[in-house]
Amino acid sequence: MKKFKLALATALISASACFSALAGTWTNIDPDDGYEYSTPIFYIKDDGTYARNEWIADNGETYWIDSYGMLPHYGGIAADGVWYDDNGKKVDFKGNYLDTDNISKIRREMTYEQVVNILGAPHTLEKTEGYEYFSNAYNYINTTWYSQDMYSYISISFRDNKIYSIDFRGYYN
Amino acid sequence: MNMIKKSSIAFIVILIGSLTYFTAFAGTWTKTGPDGYEYSQAMSYIKNDGSYAREEWVQDTDGIYYWIEYDGLLPIEAGISADGYLYDGIGRYIDFTDGSRTYLDPDVIPAFQSGTTYEQVISLLGQPHSTVDYYSYYYSSSSGYDDDAITACWYSQDMSSCLELIFYENQIYRVEYHAAFD
Numbered sequence: 001m002k003k004f005k006l007a008l009a010t011a012l013i014s015a016s017a018c019f020s021a022l023a024g025t026w027t028n029i030d031p032d033d034g035y036e037y038s039t040p041i042f043y044i045k046d047d048g049t050y051a052r053n054e055w056i057a058d059n060g061e062t063y064w065i066d067s068y069g070m071l072p073h074y075g076g077i078a079a080d081g082v083w084y085d086d087n088g089k090k091v092d093f094k095g096n097y098l099d100t101d102n103i104s105k106i107r108r109e110m111t112y113e114q115v116v117n118i119l120g121a122p123h124t125l126e127k128t129e130g131y132e133y134f135s136n137a138y139n140y141i142n143t144t145w146y147s148q149d150m151y152s153y154i155s156i157s158f159r160d161n162k163i164y165s166i167d168f169r170g171y172y173n
Numbered sequence: 174m175n176m177i178k179k180s181s182i183a184f185i186v187i188l189i190g191s192l193t194y195f196t197a198f199a200g201t202w203t204k205t206g207p208d209g210y211e212y213s214q215a216m217s218y219i220k221n222d223g224s225y226a227r228e229e230w231v232q233d234t235d236g237i238y239y240w241i242e243y244d245g246l247l248p249i250e251a252g253i254s255a256d257g258y259l260y261d262g263i264g265r266y267i268d269f270t271d272g273s274r275t276y277l278d279p280d281v282i283p284a285f286q287s288g289t290t291y292e293q294v295i296s297l298l299g300q301p302h303s304t305v306d307y308y309s310y311y312y313s314s315s316s317g318y319d320d321d322a323i324t325a326c327w328y329s330q331d332m333s334s335c336l337e338l339i340f341y342e343n344q345i346y347r348v349e350y351h352a353a354f355d
Contacts, residue, residue, distance in 0.1 A: 100284060100348075101284060101286075102284075103282050103284040104281070104282060104283070104284030106282050107280060107281070108279065108280045108352075108354065109280075163354065164353070164354055165351075165352060165353040165354065166282060166350065166351070166352040166353075167350070167351050167352075168282065168348065168349070168350040168351075169347070169348065169349050169350075170285075170347070170348040171346070171347050171348075172285065172286075172287045172288075172289075172344075172345045172346060172347070172348070173287055
């Protein structure tokens with residue numbers, strides 16, 4: 001019985017060790033000059049080296065790390081041709097690119113579901129529940145859709161499932 | 174002789190008086206903010222009594238009125254003055270009295286087709302509320318567009334929405350639209 005418990009504990013420890021190894025660590029120290037940034041935008045892999053020019057998986061999300069070892073703060077195309085957004089997250093276009101002609105169908109009173117019916121599933125989605133603001137608690141949904149070239153986008157945030165703010169940038173040729 | 178002397182003194186008095194009056198009326202733009210901070214361009218206005226203009230309209234030498242915020246600085250984005258008038262992204266009064274301008278409808282997201290011209294947009298939205306190229310204005314450098322690019326902005330009456338269009342060779346090139354509702 002004791003042996004079994006020990007074995008289980010060992011298995012647990014190695015499993016957790018393995019997990020942290022897989023997850024890697026975010027750090028605010030620049031690998032090239034040691035400069036300390038205010039936010040952790042560099043990623044140390046399980047072998048102790050900094051991630052560069054590669055995708056890393058963290059907390060269920062996939063992020064692009066550029067050749068400086070840095071998480072990008074502008075959207076762009078990774079070396080393998082896949083897009084990442086303003087937070088470095090891999091963009092899954094889900095087959096529906098933003099068509100700027102559809103923008104005019106959106107109305108101020110619309111719900112998240114109504115907007116999704118027009119634009120398709122969002123390319124980025126963040127939900128915040130029970131955010132407190134002046135003694136009121138609100139539920140927020142922040143969404144973004146990108147055009148295929150990523151130059152155009154619309155970000156819509158919903159508060160209690162009603163449009164709260166819209167940011168749209170469109171390029172026309 | 175005595176006569177001449179008297180009249181020239183009187184003349185000088187009039188000159189000084191009118192000079193003082195003119196400077197007093199015009200006021201002075203300054204890069205030094207009320208807190209002593211040195212801005213890269215004139216952001217504050219010193220009135221004839223030597224005090225900084227705060228939360229009030231001042232008239233520039235070209236006749237245009239500018240809104241000065243309570244902190245004694247020009248606004249850096251469009252808004253509504255304390256007395257209820259709209260100003261653009263550099264504090265300029267937007268005149269809605271002559272009928273050439275209309276407010277942006279806050280309920281509709283403006284969408285345009287490729288190839289839409291400046292004139293077509295104006296027939297739809299009225300004269301722009303502002304045609305300041307803000308990038309060039311604040312960074313004192315070119316926005317990267319040619320000189321024949323036109324920047325035009327429209328605002329809703331409650332300032333909840335703003336639309337900025339950039340036209341290049343008289344065709345729509347870029348749209349930026351921001352709306353925040355409460």
